[in-house]
Amino acid sequence: MREDAWIDRIRRWTAARAGAGLVAGIGDDCAVLRPAAGRDLLVTTDLMLEGVHLRRDLLSAQQAGAKAAARGLSDIAAMGGDARFLFLSLAVPAWADRRWVRAFFSGLTEMASRHGVRIAGGDLTRAEKLAADVVVLGDAPRGKALRRDGARAGDVIYVSGALGRAAAAGFRDVPEPRLELGRKLRGRATACIDLSDGLALDLHRVCKASGTCAELDGVLPTVPEATLDQALFGGEDYELLCTLPAGVRPPQGLERIGVMTGGRAKGEIRFAGRRLEPRGWDPFRQG
Amino acid sequence: MREDAWIDRIRRWTAARAGAGLVAGIGDDCAVLRPAAGRDLLVTTDLMLEGVHLRRDLLSAQQAGAKAAARGLSDIAAMGGDARFLFLSLAVPAWADRRWVRAFFSGLTEMASRHGVRIAGGDLTRAEKLAADVVVLGDAPRGKALRRDGARAGDVIYVSGALGRAAAAGFRDVPEPRLELGRKLRGRATACIDLSDGLALDLHRVCKASGTCAELDGVLPTVPEATLDQALFGGEDYELLCTLPAGVRPPQGLERIGVMTGGRAKGEIRFAGRRLEPRGWDPFRQG
Numbered sequence: 001m002r003e004d005a006w007i008d009r010i011r012r013w014t015a016a017r018a019g020a021g022l023v024a025g026i027g028d029d030c031a032v033l034r035p036a037a038g039r040d041l042l043v044t045t046d047l048m049l050e051g052v053h054l055r056r057d058l059l060s061a062q063q064a065g066a067k068a069a070a071r072g073l074s075d076i077a078a079m080g081g082d083a084r085f086l087f088l089s090l091a092v093p094a095w096a097d098r099r100w101v102r103a104f105f106s107g108l109t110e111m112a113s114r115h116g117v118r119i120a121g122g123d124l125t126r127a128e129k130l131a132a133d134v135v136v137l138g139d140a141p142r143g144k145a146l147r148r149d150g151a152r153a154g155d156v157i158y159v160s161g162a163l164g165r166a167a168a169a170g171f172r173d174v175p176e177p178r179l180e181l182g183r184k185l186r187g188r189a190t191a192c193i194d195l196s197d198g199l200a201l202d203l204h205r206v207c208k209a210s211g212t213c214a215e216l217d218g219v220l221p222t223v224p225e226a227t228l229d230q231a232l233f234g235g236e237d238y239e240l241l242c243t244l245p246a247g248v249r250p251p252q253g254l255e256r257i258g259v260m261t262g263g264r265a266k267g268e269i270r271f272a273g274r275r276l277e278p279r280g281w282d283p284f285r286q287g
Numbered sequence: 288m289r290e291d292a293w294i295d296r297i298r299r300w301t302a303a304r305a306g307a308g309l310v311a312g313i314g315d316d317c318a319v320l321r322p323a324a325g326r327d328l329l330v331t332t333d334l335m336l337e338g339v340h341l342r343r344d345l346l347s348a349q350q351a352g353a354k355a356a357a358r359g360l361s362d363i364a365a366m367g368g369d370a371r372f373l374f375l376s377l378a379v380p381a382w383a384d385r386r387w388v389r390a391f392f393s394g395l396t397e398m399a400s401r402h403g404v405r406i407a408g409g410d411l412t413r414a415e416k417l418a419a420d421v422v423v424l425g426d427a428p429r430g431k432a433l434r435r436d437g438a439r440a441g442d443v444i445y446v447s448g449a450l451g452r453a454a455a456a457g458f459r460d461v462p463e464p465r466l467e468l469g470r471k472l473r474g475r476a477t478a479c480i481d482l483s484d485g486l487a488l489d490l491h492r493v494c495k496a497s498g499t500c501a502e503l504d505g506v507l508p509t510v511p512e513a514t515l516d517q518a519l520f521g522g523e524d525y526e527l528l529c530t531l532p533a534g535v536r537p538p539q540g541l542e543r544i545g546v547m548t549g550g551r552a553k554g555e556i557r558f559a560g561r562r563l564e565p566r567g568w569d570p571f572r573q574g
Contacts, residue, residue: 003569004492023327024434027496029365029481030329030425032432035322040310042317045422047376047410078316089334089376089420123334123420126570133376133410133420135332138317145319147311194316205291209314282290283413 001098006124009098013105014119021084022120031121033085039139044075050093050130052283058172061100064132065107066174071196072136073115074175074238077182078194080146081138085120086112088134091127104132107174115179144186146242151191151210153262155243158254163199164226167234175238182240184251189242198235198280200269206241207260208267216258218272232271235281288385293411296385300392301406308371309407318408320372326426331362337380337417339570345459348387351419352394353461358483359423360402361462361525364469365481367433368425372407373399375421378414391419394461402466431473433529438478438497440549442530445541450486451513454521462525471538472529479529485522485567487556493528494547495554503545505559519558522568 011026023032035041048054048068059067069086076083088108092101109119117136160178178194185192191210195202199220207214222231243260244250269276279285298313310319322328335341335355346354356373363370375395379388396406404423447465465481472479478497482489486507494501509518530547531537556563566572 001571003571006571023430024432028435029362029479030331030368030432032366032427032434033328033330034429035328037324041320041322041328043320043372043374043408043422043424044317045374045376045408045410045420047378047412047418047420049378049412049414049418052378052412052414075316079319081317085330087330087332087422089332091334091336091339091418121330121332123332124570125334125336125339127336127339127418129415131334131336131378131414131418133332133334133418135330135374135422137330140319142321143310145311145317148315192316283411284288284290284293 003124010105013102014109022118025120036139038142040142040145042076042079042081042138042140042145044072045133045135046071048132054130058170061103062107063174065104066111068132068134069108069111070175070177072134073177073179074194076136076138077177077179078192078240079140080144080182080186080192081140083115083117083136083138083179085137086117086134087120088122088132090122091125091131093127093130096130146185146189146192148191148193148206149209151206151212151243151260153212153260154246155190155260156246156256157214157243157258157260158250159221159257160240160253162221162223163237163239164231164234165223166236167230168223168226171236177238178240181251181253185242188248189244192240192242195237195239195241196235198233200232200276201278201280203241203269204267204278207269211266212260213263213265213268214258215261216269216271220257221255233280290411297392300389301396309405312407323426325429327429327432329363329366329368329425329427329432331359332420332422333358335419341417345457348390349394350461352391353398355419355421356395356398357462357464359421360464360466361481363423363425364464364466365479365527366427367469367473367479368427370402370404370423370425370466372424373404373421374407375409375419377409378412378418380415380417383417427473433472433476433479435478435480435493436496438493438499438530438547440499440547441533442477442547443533443543444501444530444545444547445537446508446544447527447540449508449510450524450526451518451521452510453523454517455510455513458523464525465527468527468538468540475535476529476531479527482524482526482528483522485520487519487563488565488567490528490556491554491565494556498553499547500550500552500555501545502548503556503558507544508542520567
């Protein structure tokens with residue numbers, strides 16, 4: 001099948017019709033979008049590679065597509081944004097037949113449309129191994145996007161759910177992006193991040209960006225089957241971690257895990273009185 | 288070197304400071320952009336893979352970076368847009384040391400900034416082979432972006448330069464995106480595309496989208512060293528092909544190559560009286 005025939009099929013699978021902000025989708029040199037007035041645009045890109053982020057023995061085609069979309073949507077959630085459009089650059093290997101590719105798009109499209117997101121374009125090519133780069137565009141009211149760098153000493157640290165789930169499940173599950181919760185945090189949270197690489201590393205990043213340290217309570221919301229190591233360093237949970245000024249009531253669904261502190265060694269995290277190493281998922285330190 | 292250390296370096300190499308539409312660049316879950324009022328947003332993604340679109344024996348690191356940027360910028364040119372922001376998802380293989388990666392970013396950043404484009408974000412990971420997905424965001428006055436589907440029978444077909452250059456050079460050169468010319472075509476051209484996959488295939492795409500056929504004059508602007516086959520089917524020239532209504536004077540730099548016609552077999556191209564096969568660069572038909 002030729003490239004143009006694939007693209008015709010993908011257009012049908014994703015049902016990417018024009019309308020409501022999408023002037024022209026798949027099929028031209030660029031997609032044409034009409035941004036809503038008074039809002040900032042959010043852009044995230046996430047590369048998923050066979051053998052690095054995707055193991056065929058762990059995920060079905062449908063799950064792989066859903067996960068590719070969910071990772072990008074989670075970044076929009078972490079900014080308190082509304083997700084709008086998704087673009088997929090896909091390299092199809094020889095082992096992926098039409099049925100596999102169709103199931104991948106089915107998982108991707110289902111995850112996207114459940115969150116009101118339309119597939120607006122992308123790129124398609126061949127490769128030895130599967131590569132999927134997902135770009136998600138979202139928006140937020142002007143100046144209201146949540147950042148990593150706004151936490152202050154004294155702010156309380158929260159997470160949106162039990163940790164260690166992905167690691168305990170052997171990374172076989174598809175995360176659910178916390179878009180609704182992210183929107184509720186707009187105007188309340190001082191900082192926010194999604195836990196893609198593990199609590200220790202991602203909280204360290206918030207502390208470094210904000211110029212703070214963190215003191216964890218020593219008790220974490222953890223799924224029953226996870227070890228403490230998996231909860232702290234496992235990654236891929238895609239829960240939100242955020243900070244709120246002391247005294248601000250958190251929206252439902254958040255659990256307190258500690259507090260931001262001052263201190264000289266910016267980025268240092270203490271857990272149960274001991275210094276926590278800022279390690280987690282890092283493709284440059286694997287295998 | 289850890290992921291975060293790489294990202295710190297990349298931030299320095301690309302000098303992606305905030306300002307003029309860029310509220311927050313590299314370093315958060317998303318980039319935050321402030322789109323200009325009254326303009327449509329253009330989005331294009333281009334995946335470049337080692338062994339498919341990139342051969343290390345043909346291009347230096349700097350050239351590879353420049354070419355990755357140029358391919359995306361060329362898509363914005365084809366829409367008559369102004370290019371604004373570039374995002375790069377990069378998978379770094381073991382053979383690419385710090386020096387190679389730095390030279391790649393140097394080529395990418397130089398090409399981008401020469402066209403007023405800022406590096407606003409991306410993703411970074413490890414892989415066995417190099418993969419680079421370039422996303423370019425641009426804009427155009429509302430409703431003025433050039434499309435593929437507006438050509439009508441009787442329109443004159445033009446190209447922006449001599450064809451076959453890339454193929455004759457063994458695909459060793461870095462194309463120059465025709466952004467200035469693209470902008471001049473706004474409000475004048477009825478359709479436009481960039482010649483990434485070769486004249487025959489890309490013109491066929493314009494004809495299919497517009498519901499026309501094409502009659503080429505039989506004489507093409509060709510670089511002296513290229514064969515006719517390379518000019519027709521070679522690809523990667525990244526010149527613009529556009530159509531203007533008969534009687535509309537083309538901007539400087541365009542050469543007439545034929546005329547759009549009616550006819551039943553939409554997409555059919557005739558060259559020197561014979562039917563031209565719509566073939567060219569297609570990753571699904573290579574090797």
